Amino acid sequence: MGSYSFPKNERLLKRASFLKLSRFGRKIHTRCFIAAMSDAETDRTRIGITVSKKVGNAVERTRIKRIVREYYRKNRDAISGNRDINIIARKYVASCSNGEVRDELGKLFKKIVKSDG
Secondary structure: OOOOOOOHHHEOOOHHHHHHHHHHOEEEEOOOEEEEEEEOOOOOOEEEEEOOOOOOOHHHHHHHHHHHHHHHHHHHHHOOOOEEEEEEEOHHHHHOOHHHHHHHHHHHHHHHHHOOO
16 A cells, blocks of 8 residues: 555544543644544554534535545654544534645644644
8 A cells, every 4th residue: 555545553443442532532622623632552643533413414524534534644644653543523614615624634733743742
């Protein structure tokens, strides 16, 4: 697979992982997203994406998830260490354009990288 692939071992897939992050993870907020993070039990960073029905219809939710996955694939090298991250979309994100969503993700990832140190 290419360097921009997103294999299963880099995804949060189990409900228990999402619940653990929401309960015990450290949270970082931006206008459009919340990131719940904790140290990973695996040897790599894993990401999960949560977009609830409050955000919009299926088309909107899929658009947001696609943009988040693309942004992560292109910028995952900036995150050092091994951590589990759940990116939760807030209701406001549906009214943002694709460019605005990417800008918000940029702010979120900068905060995540800052919290590494």
